Amino acid sequence: MKPKIWMSSPHMSGNEQSFVNEAFDTNWVAPLGPNVNGFETDLQSYLNEDRHVAALASGTSALHLSLILLDVSYGDEVICQSKTFSASANPIVYQGATPIFVDSEKETWNMCPVQLEIAIKDRIAKGKKPKAIISVHLYGMPYKVDEIHKVAKSFDIPIIEDSAESLGSHYKGQNCGTFGDLSILSFNGNKIITTSGGGALVTRTKSHKDKAVFLATQARDNAPHYQHSHIGYNYRMSNIVAGIGRGQMTILDSHVANRRANHELYKSHFEAVKGVEFLKEPDGHFSNRWLSCIMLDSMKTREELRFAFEKENIESRPLWKPMHQQPIFKDAPSYLNGVSDELFERGLCLPSGSNLTKDELDRVISVINMYFAVC
Numbered sequence: 001m002k003p004k005i006w007m008s009s010p011h012m013s014g015n016e017q018s019f020v021n022e023a024f025d026t027n028w029v030a031p032l033g034p035n036v037n038g039f040e041t042d043l044q045s046y047l048n049e050d051r052h053v054a055a056l057a058s059g060t061s062a063l064h065l066s067l068i069l070l071d072v073s074y075g076d077e078v079i080c081q082s083k084t085f086s087a088s089a090n091p092i093v094y095q096g097a098t099p100i101f102v103d104s105e106k107e108t109w110n111m112c113p114v115q116l117e118i119a120i121k122d123r124i125a126k127g128k129k130p131k132a133i134i135s136v137h138l139y140g141m142p143y144k145v146d147e148i149h150k151v152a153k154s155f156d157i158p159i160i161e162d163s164a165e166s167l168g169s170h171y172k173g174q175n176c177g178t179f180g181d182l183s184i185l186s187f188n189g190n191k192i193i194t195t196s197g198g199g200a201l202v203t204r205t206k207s208h209k210d211k212a213v214f215l216a217t218q219a220r221d222n223a224p225h226y227q228h229s230h231i232g233y234n235y236r237m238s239n240i241v242a243g244i245g246r247g248q249m250t251i252l253d254s255h256v257a258n259r260r261a262n263h264e265l266y267k268s269h270f271e272a273v274k275g276v277e278f279l280k281e282p283d284g285h286f287s288n289r290w291l292s293c294i295m296l297d298s299m300k301t302r303e304e305l306r307f308a309f310e311k312e313n314i315e316s317r318p319l320w321k322p323m324h325q326q327p328i329f330k331d332a333p334s335y336l337n338g339v340s341d342e343l344f345e346r347g348l349c350l351p352s353g354s355n356l357t358k359d360e361l362d363r364v365i366s367v368i369n370m371y372f373a374v375c
């Protein structure tokens with residue numbers, strides 16, 4: 001069996017170990033310490049000095065705290081992009097609120113502003129104004145920020161920007177992760193940079209950050225004993241993990257360049273193949289190309305190609321199955337136009353890691369070449 005080619009695997013810079021060693025040497029083996037502060041500062045300088053960053057245990061915990069900061073509670077409704085990973089939607093249910101799913105548009109595969117407006121008006125007509133909107137930059141492609149935020153603003157609904165897949169992407173020159181009223185990042189093992197597991201909340205005010213850190217460290221009131229007047233969480237990032245993050249920040253931009261180069265390479269080989277389509281960057285959109293995805297002409301082609309990869313020990317995967325199709329969310333209200341269903345039917349994510357070697361990329365390309373030659 002040939003060695004496995006992963007879709008997206010961790011890619012260290014070599015600088016991580018020294019930050020981790022420093023944590024051991026100084027005995028900062030805890031969910032606080034110089035690496036946590038240093039990683040937050042690195043992220044702030046990368047994203048925007050006017051933002052505040054709280055390093056957390058995961059992107060999911062950052063989403064959960066965002067909903068808490070926006071006062072989402074039992075019985076509320078929260079709008080969420082349907083085409084996404086389940087972690088975007090699950091925290092809505094943690095709060096006892098109801099997710100309302102909104103379909104995608106074809107140009108970025110992200111939330112459709114037209115469907116969003118229809119959804120908001122209908123929810124208001126049915127008696128409840130949505131408390132928040134969770135909008136996602138899927139696969140690193142920025143959503144239609146101007147259009148989505150215009151709709152949100154006209155109804156005065158805050159946006160939680162799920163930037164878990166889009167660190168290093170930007171829209172009209174502004175970094176993804178800085179658009180939301182609150183924004184979240186993820187450093188899980190398969191993301192563009194990884195801390196093994198981790199996430200961050202990006203806020204516009206220091207008071208939001210302080211409140212997030214307070215809640216993330218068990219909500220301890222200021223007293224010599226343990227005193228609590230809020231329900232707390234254990235959501236803070238550890239100082240060991242943050243050390244990995246500091247090392248990863250030194251090569252974020254080169255990871256983006258490598259992933260974009262993968263995408264260009266696939267495009268140069270297959271753009272001419274009939275029945276293979278790529279997601280283009282609309283004007284003003286810069287994608288980190290976290291995952292390179294293609295659309296095939298049918299589900300049959302997609303599945304045949306996926307099996308051809310599997311036979312060669314190459315990992316590939318259909319695009320995210322929309323939340324409105326997930327058994328757990330089947331009763332949630334959804335506002336649909338068919339786009340995310342079609343993407344799920346015909347789309348495939350290809351190996352996209354920043355550490356893919358030329359030989360590995362050649363193996364991926366030869367599978368596609370062979371498949372289309374025999375058809």
Ligand SMILES: *Cc1c(COP(=O)(O)O)cnc(C)c1O
Binds near residue numbers: 186187
């Ligand atoms: C990975 C991911 C998350 C969750 O992040 P974790 O750090 O794994 O908890 C949330 N939303 C999207 C779109 C993701 O891809």
